[in-house]
Amino acid sequence: MLGWDRFVAVWASVNLLWVAFDITYVPLRTFWLQRNLYPIPSVPLVVPLTVIPDVTPLVDPIKGIEPHRETQAYLEQFRQLDAALLTLPAGQAPQPRQVLLLNRQAQLTAQLIDSNPFLASEASGTLEKIKNRLRQRADRDSARLASSLLLSPERIRTSGWSQERRFWNDQVLPLVATNYWRSIDENGRPTDHFWRIDLLLFQSVFVLDILLRLIRLRRRLPGLSWGDALLRRWSDLPLLLPFWRWLRLVPVLERLQTSGLVNFEPLRAVVSRGVVALLAVELFEVLSLQILDGTQGLIRSRRWPQRLRALRSHQSVASSSDERALVELVRIWAPLLLSRVAPKLAPELQGLLGYSLRQSLERTVVPAPLRQLQPLLQVETGISRQLASGMVDSLLELSRSTGNQLSRRDDVQLDLLQRFIDRFWEELAAALESGSALERSQELLCTLIDGAKGTYLSQINRAGIEALIQELDQLMTAPGPASPEDPATPAP
Template identity: 75%
Template sequence: MALPRWQERYPMPVGRWSRSWDRFVALWAGLNLLCVAFDISYVPLRTFWLQRNLYPIPSVPLVVPLAAIPDITPWVDPIKGIEPHRETQAYLRQFRQLDAALRVQPVGAALSPAQLSLLQRQRQLTLTLIETNPFLASEGSGTLEKIKSRLRQRVNTDSARDAARTLFSPAWLQQHGWQGERLFWQEQVLPLVATNYWRSIDGNGRPTDHFWRIDLLLFQSVFALDILLRVIRLRRRLPGLSWRDALLRRWIDLPLLLPFWRWLRLLPVVERLQSSGLITIEPLRAVVSRAVVALLAVELFEVLVLQLLDGAQGVIRSRQWPQRIRSLCSHQSVSGSNEERELAALVRIWAPLLLSQVLPRLGPELQGVLGYALKQSFENSVVPAPLRPLQPLLGVETGLGQQLASGMVESLLDLSKKTGQQLSRRDQQQLDLLQRVLDRFWEELAVALEQGEGLARSQELLCVLIDGLKGTYLSQISRSSIESLIRELDALTTAAASADFPASAASPKAAPATPQP
């Protein structure tokens, strides 16, 4: 048996330069796939990249800071056309001014007119933020709901507007002090406000995205060059192959050049990593295929077998069944040339085998059967009943039966050998006679079916037989376990691997690999 597919060596390019280039392109394609995944997920995950905080349990205020990750938003935001939102940035600037004015304010002290003006300004901006919802531009309405929920919980009220008025009132600040309120705003509210952004629109009315330029210059140009090299390599190996057919053979590389549906690049990337020998996906493919087989095998087999049996029933029930039998004649089914007389040629091959080789080897058995039949015939007809108890007469009877059986069988076998030898010779007249016999057989069978009730009764009986086969087959395949078949396949594969492993390990050198286009 052969080794499992995932334990075989994948065919690699012969040239060292080709092998190194293929591995470089495979790694470059893997890097491009990571970049594509990052580009697709950047906007939905921009809050994470901005704050670098991980929330393992969404319903619990548990934060895991990831300070080791750098802030990449200043470099990636311009690529995605993301700019700071003017309203939320004005809100953050105003809060910094209020924080600078109230940071030195002692608890319980009265506020100055400048501090009251800043406090009133911040309260008005908060109310405007709640009413206008500037987070709609970044599809972050849920962020505003989080802010409103935290404001209500802070004051223990049912209205976010009333909570904002209370939190920025002089009485609340004189009672609780600015230091505690400052921590509340900086830890629970302002980080949510800072996540808001504004994204520009291009000429097609879609959000701006300049990643395609990086993709084209750094990655797709390399992929196009690699595809061209692979096509040239394929045409050198197969000179008669056209450029179009060579490009069609590399259809799996098409997603690497498409500017849309970039997630489809997973297929060519995995194929290149597999073909370059960097990874192997056969175990995973085997597991997935077996799961699919376990789900679809029974239904698929049932449909196929039912379709075949229904087709056979349709042919049998047809009124043209005698005509179909008559069409088996050579003058209707073939053109008439000697080379196309398939059935006659098949009879010419099998008849000598049966007559000259198989039947002669059955001589002792045929003699025994015929001798026993003659003995029984002699006992019942030749020897009279009163003389049957005499033993000498019975011995003479047995010997006579054996001699007659031996002579008859030898004569028949000798005739069979001569007939087989004669049929084994290629003779045009012999072929014509065989063909005439076969044609006559089909013709007489069709005529016999057309006369009387034989046709209808035969059709009925055959259809009933096929119906019985349907029920028997379906009951057996429904009771059979596909999982047991898969386990049997695993056992056979493991046995093959264990049997071939010592031979493969003992060989000093691996077999030379064939070039891969």
Template identity: 75%
Template structure:
């Protein structure tokens, strides 16, 4: 698509230092945008960053391990105010102690039984208190309860946990197999729980703004100040508030909220610095928006235009409007500039002195044919029409008469055209008087006769028919064909070797 004027690539910064700085800020802003996206999605995706497992089917325990991703939760959790939950941490520590005792061959069976009972009590307590509500993960406890029920085929999750952690169950099932069940299906879900502190404003603790302010927004503020100074030096007549308005797109870089809006200034910096060419993406988005809105926009504009024309046509002040076209009543006319009379003075010599003489053969043919038909019907009697010599004489006479008449008329028009081509104030006054008299007579004729109402009715009916035919033919398919035609014209008009890449920098306009 053709690029709008307001979206043409802006000239790049002059000088190597300015270009290097702009590209550094563009890269730094891109890193900040990625950091903002990571911060906004960290809490919802903390389970993934903690376990580095991908679950293709959420309802199934099938996991795809991504061990090459490092565990970043120990560094990011303090920034978000996340701490281990006491209840789930106690459960995990008790299970670690139970695993150590059960793996020891010389362990006391009474100690093992006591640890199993304590683990069952902790599980029952966790089911009753539901500590996952603190992290908005109530569904995690339901997953644990469902897996416990499915393991022993019972209706109660507490009874299922008590049975799984009993000596009777472990005597019939090996501890290694049960330990695998707990490690793979229960403990990973318990580990996902956490507790998040609250600041003095009653909101979850988040120290992201400190990193954003120190590492990124300070650089953005320096860059924005440099850009404002450049604009002020280039256009010293602008006030500082007008300069600030010219860089309103940089505001999201300094806002501590709505940080996802930073994608707009980041894209603008990547485009202007020449690191990324976003013009194809902009063209696709513009094409989609135009395709969606063009039909409604065209219909509204066309309907408004036709309604306005109908309102003018139905007005009873047509004669007054026509009289207002006279030179002494027109608001826009002046004694020095008589547009209509000047136009007649230019076109009349053009038609009479240049166009009409070139039509001499055609005019002679038409006039000669007309004279021959008249002579044949009035002068030559019917019995003599069969004589060929007489017909030849008649044809020659008609050609001579036609040639003489055409030559006389063309000589008259040529002389009149040459006369009109000369600058003459009296001639302009006569032409102006003729035009004014024409408007007066036309307005008087419309006032006296029925032509005004009849013309209004016919024109309004014509516009109504135009509404029904033209507006009904507007469709999205037609808009798509127009867009394709516009693309073809744009490509055909583009010079060879040109592309949609940003053109080279234009030299700054010298100031007067």
């Protein structure tokens, strides 16, 4: 199946090129007809691309494009004039038949300027180019007067037909030849038979490929229905749409990536990194503001005491298995803190308590005149150290025994803990109801959150997308610690 996937990926790429050519053919028909490139529009610099074949005879019928009658008559009349004047010697006045052809060509030029047949192809700018070149050639302000002067017998006699012929063939007739007429269908839209080629050569292959992919998906996931499988392949839908055909770029890139023909992962990573950074900042700002506003709403609520009382076990709406979750958490953490963490802090507690006792003895027990005696200070320091050590040892022993007792599962102990926690919530709610602490606490907390809004969110904006991307690049490209299996790491 890998060969089939690669064929479809290549065929879809060809279809994407064909779609791009079809979409741009009408606007770029002048280029495909003349195969000339104008790098600077305001400068008459032409780069001929004759290596490109003329595809207009093949594509014009598909798009319903036909030669315009008026401009074709103009070109045909000029060919007759050119054939008649080629035999005219330089410096000789034109013959009566040649003068008649010159007058006829001047009349057609004036008619071309007045009727503007380029409106049918929405190329009125082409007519303006023709008029500007006629004015520059004859040095006149009127294009009609300039065309009459350039096609006059006196001009042909003095300048010679070879020079004038070069001007018309190089500057005017190629622009006239770009005009066309496009037919319309029964729906009033321009004729376009592209869908027939697309349906026969490309979409039929895409339908078969999508069907095979659905079959493989259902084999991999037997419980998946056809509808769900089709929804999972939603990215293939643009391949079958007759409109918005530029969306086919998505499934084409997906097929090129999955078939292994092209690796778009580095490009996807770069693009997604920028998009994610941009969206992350915007999304985080919105979420942060919503969280802060919601927190302020909870803080301003007058139901704080009721919510605290609702935390009691007999007011909780939790299930029976979760009613004593807080008690179980206390039973687990209390032994951990009292039996393991607190004994490790004995030196620090002794130092802190000894310093406090020494300061108390200096202020209350030892008179000021005796504080300068060094032996008395040493005795004082020893006494405070022994008292601190004894007190800490007693506290730690009590903490250790309490932790060991709490680590044992005891129903009476759990009931006492539960009663303690319930009493705590009740007394806290009563304290908030009786005084002004609730309103003052609400005001202070809301003020702190308002300050966070004004500083933190503004700092996010000032950080900028580029700083985030640079930080991410530094994190992604930072060298990690060498692993033992790394062949570049020298052996010990």
